[in-house]
Amino acid sequence: MTMNGPKGKQTTLFQSWSRAPSTSTASSVGTSKKTDFGSTEKSEVCVDLTEEEWDLDDEIYLQVDLDIEQISDQSKVNPASVSSRAATTSSNQFTTFGQTGSGHDKQTCDANGFDHSAGNVWIYPTNYPVRDYQYNIVQQALFKNTMVTLPTGLGKTFIAAVVMYNFYRWYPQGKIAFMAPTKPLVAQQIEACYNIMGIPQHDTAELTGSMQPAARRKAWEKKRVFFLTPQVMMNDLNRGALPAVDIKCLVIDEAHKAMGNHAYCQVVKELHRYSQQFRILALSATPGGDIKSVQQVLNQLLIAHVEIRSEESIDIQPYVHERKVEKIVVKLDDEIKDIKERYLQILSTFTNRLVSNRVLYKRDVSSYSKFMILKAREDFRCNPPTNIQSKTQQGMLEGDFATCISLYHGYELLLQHGMRSLYSFLNSMVDGSKGMSRGKSELSRNSNFMELMNKLEDKFSDTVDGVSTPGNLPNQLKKQYTPSHPKMCKLCEVVLDHFNKFNQDTASTSNSEANGSSTRIMIFSQYRDSVQEITEILNQHKPLVRVMSFIGQASAGKSTKGFTQKEQLRVVKAFREGGYNTLVSTCVGEEGLDIGDVDLIICYDAHKSPIRLVQRMGRTGRKRQGRIVMLVTEGKEEAVYNQSQYSKKSIHRAMQNNKSLQLYPHNPRCASEGSSRGEMHGSYWYLPSCSQNAHYSGQV
Numbered sequence: 203m204t205m206n207g208p209k210g211k212q213t214t215l216f217q218s219w220s221r222a223p224s225t226s227t228a229s230s231v232g233t234s235k236k237t238d239f240g241s242t243e244k245s246e247v248c249v250d251l252t253e254e255e256w257d258l259d260d261e262i263y264l265q266v267d268l269d270i271e272q273i274s275d276q277s278k279v280n281p282a283s284v285s286s287r288a289a290t291t292s293s294n295q296f297t298t299f300g301q302t303g304s305g306h307d308k309q310t311c312d313a314n315g316f317d318h319s320a321g322n323v324w325i326y327p328t329n330y331p332v333r334d335y336q337y338n339i340v341q342q343a344l345f346k347n348t349m350v351t352l353p354t355g356l357g358k359t360f361i362a363a364v365v366m367y368n369f370y371r372w373y374p375q376g377k378i379a380f381m382a383p384t385k386p387l388v389a390q391q392i393e394a395c396y397n398i399m400g401i402p403q404h405d406t407a408e409l410t411g412s413m414q415p416a417a418r419r420k421a422w423e424k425k426r427v428f429f430l431t432p433q434v435m436m437n438d439l440n441r442g443a444l445p446a447v448d449i450k451c452l453v454i455d456e457a458h459k460a461m462g463n464h465a466y467c468q469v470v471k472e473l474h475r476y477s478q479q480f481r482i483l484a485l486s487a488t489p490g491g492d493i494k495s496v497q498q499v500l501n502q503l504l505i506a507h508v509e510i511r512s513e514e515s516i517d518i519q520p521y522v523h524e525r526k527v528e529k530i531v532v533k534l535d536d537e538i539k540d541i542k543e544r545y546l547q548i549l550s551t552f553t554n555r556l557v558s559n560r561v562l563y564k565r566d567v568s569s570y571s572k573f574m575i576l577k578a579r580e581d582f583r584c585n586p587p588t589n590i591q592s593k594t595q596q597g598m599l600e601g602d603f604a605t606c607i608s609l610y611h612g613y614e615l616l617l618q619h620g621m622r623s624l625y626s627f628l629n630s631m632v633d634g635s636k637g638m639s640r641g642k643s644e645l646s647r648n649s650n651f652m653e654l655m656n657k658l659e660d661k662f663s664d665t666v667d668g669v670s671t672p673g674n675l676p677n678q679l680k681k682q683y684t685p686s687h688p689k690m691c692k693l694c695e696v697v698l699d700h701f702n703k704f705n706q707d708t709a710s711t712s713n714s715e716a717n718g719s720s721t722r723i724m725i726f727s728q729y730r731d732s733v734q735e736i737t738e739i740l741n742q743h744k745p746l747v748r749v750m751s752f753i754g755q756a757s758a759g760k761s762t763k764g765f766t767q768k769e770q771l772r773v774v775k776a777f778r779e780g781g782y783n784t785l786v787s788t789c790v791g792e793e794g795l796d797i798g799d800v801d802l803i804i805c806y807d808a809h810k811s812p813i814r815l816v817q818r819m820g821r822t823g824r825k826r827q828g829r830i831v832m833l834v835t836e837g838k839e840e841a842v843y844n845q846s847q848y849s850k851k852s853i854h855r856a857m858q859n860n861k862s863l864q865l866y867p868h869n870p871r872c873a874s875e876g877s878s879r880g881e882m883h884g885s886y887w888y889l890p891s892c893s894q895n896a897h898y899s900g901q902v
Contacts, residue, residue, distance in 0.1 A: 372450075388429050418434070450481065487817060546613075570610060575610060621658060625661075701721070722801060723804065
């Protein structure tokens with residue numbers, strides 16, 4: 203319906219499921235007052251567009267227009283003005299059904315392509331439950347370059363789809379781009395956005411690097427809404443296939459990656475060179491690892507407004523399922539302690555040489571780290587000591603630095619992942635696959651190192667693929683995988699307890715529901731060797747545990763071949779549909795991909811970046827309660843985890859206060875004059891989106 207208001211303000215049409223039309227008036231959504239919980243006061247006067255006996259055809263919509271005019275007459279509103287505006291919104295409603303209506307008169311568009319007739323309203327759908335926090339965020343994101351930080355599973359894609367749809371209406375000749383960092387994420391987002399708002403398929407395209415440039419150029423000419431990776435968009439901008447001034451809305455998924463010279467940053471810079479009249483919507487579960495990183499992301503993406511919610515935020519509490527986090531601290535056993543002492547003796551040989559040449563500060567050998575060694579090498583290169591003059595001496599010290607950095611990486615593997623991961627890494631150093639010829643010769647002359655390698659080889663050579671001849675024996679002659687770290691025993695205990703408890707709880711139901719198919723576990727580890735070991739050990743507990751590994755596309759060394767994109771999607775689909783009930787993943791499973799409902803997350807290692815931790819935790823608790831188990835080794839790894847938790851909280855506090863962050867001061871106005879003064883009102887519409895079973899099938 204239309205409502206009375208000051209001259210120049212737009213009319214608003216609300217849709218309601220159950221309330222009958224009323225003649226009372228109320229303030230519109232766009233300028234309504236917010237409650238403490240972010241809700242808005244909505245009009246009591248509405249037109250119901252969802253009666254079952256109504257067919258969605260031209261005659262019905264014409265009747266709706268007439269009804270609107272009649273109600274408007276009763277409210278003493280100019281009938282001619284109401285009729286034209288109602289007709290516009292009716293035409294826009296048809297767009298959501300997959301039609302493109304030609305209701306955009308070029309004479310109503312300004313120099314930037316903004317259609318004032320369509321721009322009188324912005325549309326918010328009710329084909330999904332209306333959540334106040336999503337509505338309020340959309341309202342801000344339409345008019346400001348916005349960073350949206352929401353816990354995983356709370357509808358960032360929904361917000362993006364609503365914003366994109368409104369810019370699709372407002373700029374009938376403009377283009378909208380949704381960028382995601384990987385091709386699987388691009389494919390996932392195009393499906394989600396289509397099902398939410400129903401932007402016509404014939405106006406939508408998915409662009410990939412495998413397409414010919416000529417085909418992409420043709421798509422840019424004919425289509426209006428694009429889903430693609432930033433690399434593809436940057437390439438097309440450089441080729442001139444995409445006029446930068448045509449982009450009116452740019453959505454950036456996983457926006458925390460926009461640092462340094464990332465393709466996200468390049469795209470925004472290139473667009474900004476030619477035009478400032480485009481809206482940016484950045485999405486991320488966590489925007490950075492520290493305040494400095496967050497500020498860099500905000501600068502790179504020209505962010506003028508931040509919308510952040512944590513799991514403690516009042517307005518998202520009704521939609522957040524409990525995530526129970528358990529930290530299990532594991533002590534090293536005597537065998538690993540013995541290997542650790544032997545390994546530190548080897549390390550001391552190289553660190554002592556660096557200390558004696560005054561290029562490394564003296565301290566306990568166990569307290570060094572990769573970062574310390576890297577920093578010392580950087581200082582050495584910038585300001586070499588006066589006693590190191592010859593190129594030969596400098597080259598020898600460079601070699602010692604490189605060997606130390608590699609050996610300390612192995613030290614972290616031993617403490618966090620176990621002896622098998624250490625052996626696999628050291629073996630790659632010795633066989634030359636790491637490209638360290640000098641380090642290889644140095645280590646081969648070290649008696650302590652060779653003694654340690656022989657000990658590890660006797661224990662693990664036939665369970666590390668491609669390492670030695672015994673490793674190529676038939677499966678029945680190979681040794682069974684045995685845990686190489688106390689964490690592994692604890693992990694098996696947690697996994698088996700989860701499935702056994704689930705089966706006990708469902709013992710009264712049918713057998714098909716009591717075999718672990720209805721509950722799923724996801725295990726994260728940074729390194730592929732560790733993923734392989736976890737998978738092999740859990741495979742010993744079939745059929746209760748049906749496990750599959752999930753790794754990236756790149757191949758690592760001679761023994762570890764990456765998954766192709768098709769293999770990744772096949773594994774995810776099988777896991778989501780119950781083919782496996784346990785997925786062991788590297789970081790490739792942390793971000794974005796729709797893994798499905800996961801009841802238990804096990805983190806086999808702790809990472810200092812809160813981004814990684816938040817992404818991992820976001821895999822559970824989406825539709826029901828979830829549990830997260832952090833396995834950390836006593837000592838340094840436990841301290842790293844505690845620091846990561848503190849960093850996450852401090853980042854949220856800083857972003858919520860907005861005092862320590864600088865926002866982009868030149869926010870572009872991408873709507874009409876009236877909207878910039880807060881006079882544009884929102885409209886609730888029932889969008890019978892493609893059906894619930896619809897799938898995007900558009901082709902370029």
